[in-house]
Amino acid sequence: MNKAYKFRIYPTEEQKVMFAKTFGCVRFVYNKMLADKIEYYEKTKKKLKNTPAQYKKEFEWLKEVDSLALANAQLNLQGAYENFFRSPQVGFPKFKSKHKNRESYTTNNQKDSIRIEDRGIKIPKVGYVKIKQHRDIPINYILKSATISKTPTGKYFVSILFEYVEDVLLPELKNIVGLDFSMKELFVSSNGETVEYPRFYYLAQDKLAREQRKLSKCQRGSSNYRKQRVRMAKVYEKVANQRRDFLHKISRKITNSYDVVCVENLDMKEMSQTFNFGKKVFDNGWGMFTVFLDYKLSDEGKRFIKIDKWFPSSKICSHCGMVKEEMPLSERVYVCECGFICDRDINAAINIKNKGKLQLA
Numbered sequence: 001m002n003k004a005y006k007f008r009i010y011p012t013e014e015q016k017v018m019f020a021k022t023f024g025c026v027r028f029v030y031n032k033m034l035a036d037k038i039e040y041y042e043k044t045k046k047k048l049k050n051t052p053a054q055y056k057k058e059f060e061w062l063k064e065v066d067s068l069a070l071a072n073a074q075l076n077l078q079g080a081y082e083n084f085f086r087s088p089q090v091g092f093p094k095f096k097s098k099h100k101n102r103e104s105y106t107t108n109n110q111k112d113s114i115r116i117e118d119r120g121i122k123i124p125k126v127g128y129v130k131i132k133q134h135r136d137i138p139i140n141y142i143l144k145s146a147t148i149s150k151t152p153t154g155k156y157f158v159s160i161l162f163e164y165v166e167d168v169l170l171p172e173l174k175n176i177v178g179l180d181f182s183m184k185e186l187f188v189s190s191n192g193e194t195v196e197y198p199r200f201y202y203l204a205q206d207k208l209a210r211e212q213r214k215l216s217k218c219q220r221g222s223s224n225y226r227k228q229r230v231r232m233a234k235v236y237e238k239v240a241n242q243r244r245d246f247l248h249k250i251s252r253k254i255t256n257s258y259d260v261v262c263v264e265n266l267d268m269k270e271m272s273q274t275f276n277f278g279k280k281v282f283d284n285g286w287g288m289f290t291v292f293l294d295y296k297l298s299d300e301g302k303r304f305i306k307i308d309k310w311f312p313s314s315k316i317c318s319h320c321g322m323v324k325e326e327m328p329l330s331e332r333v334y335v336c337e338c339g340f341i342c343d344r345d346i347n348a349a350i351n352i353k354n355k356g357k358l359q360l361a
Contacts, residue, residue: 262356
């Protein structure tokens with residue numbers, strides 16, 4: 001099994017320069033390899049197999065950074081490139097922008113080249129970097145790789161991937177719940193429970209608008225422009241941290257309360273466009289919430305079941321099983337010919353739970 005821990009790191013000015021150089025080299029190799037692949041395919045209609053090593057003779061400064069970081073850039077590109085030919089709908093790989101404010105690279109642990117000790121972490125080509133370690137790492141965990149990232153606000157983080165073998169005691173799957181996505185709340189459960197979502201982005205919109213107006217009046221590239229961009233990034237970062245913290249707490253509460261959780265496998269991007277929900281869908285954070293639920297339940301040997309998005313959970317009567325032909329969003333109460341009357345979302349959550357039971361069996 002794999003598990004990742006994310007810690008904040010505090011590099012020196014020299015180490016920041018090395019990180020910036022590595023970010024740049026990784027981006028350069030990715031873009032150069034992608035450009036060569038495109039040119040070769042246009043000429044021969046064949047796929048080009050290229051590696052970072054073949055560029056080091058022409059661009060000797062690539063030798064100054066971690067070679068495994070460049071190798072991981074190659075793997076990322078190759079995966080995206082092959083995915084496009086297998087499924088064109090996923091989209092063709094895009095060039096990485098030099099002006100993107102969020103940067104990262106991944107390096108692998110070879111012969112203890114990455115290790116944590118004495119309140120620091122050793123990173124290849126960079127050296128020991130001060131780390132804020134807020135939790136202990138179990139002794140039986142094997143360090144596999146580390147991803148170094150820089151946020152738009154200038155903070156540095158390292159996400160460390162560990163591999164471990166652990167015998168998970170499988171609980172008896174008794175408590176089952178169905179969760180139905182809701183725009184008003186975060187979700188409605190088959191037990192009738194709801195969780196009010198604080199709408200962090202909505203509450204921060206006025207402040208974001210003020211900061212955006214200030215940024216628009218600054219000359220692009222100036223010192224004031226860079227300072228104001230960081231101020232804006234800090235507001236976005238706070239909203240993201242609030243949302244993540246809230247979803248972690250709710251997903252932990254559900255994991256502790258239930259053995260099986262059933263949800264619909266929704267396409268949130270499609271929903272935002274189809275029903276004109278727009279930013280409300282992304283502020284809700286349903287996709288992130290389901291990811292948190294999935295790994296928390298898996299860690300404890302519990303089950304996370306996704307129901308097909310085409311399953312008509314809102315149209316089925318959870319009492320008699322009759323399916324309505326139409327159920328517009330304006331109808332908030334489900335009324336069936338059998339006499340069953342129920343809140344629309346609770347009825348859908350019960351149907352999701354029942355469908356999950358069938359898949360579980």
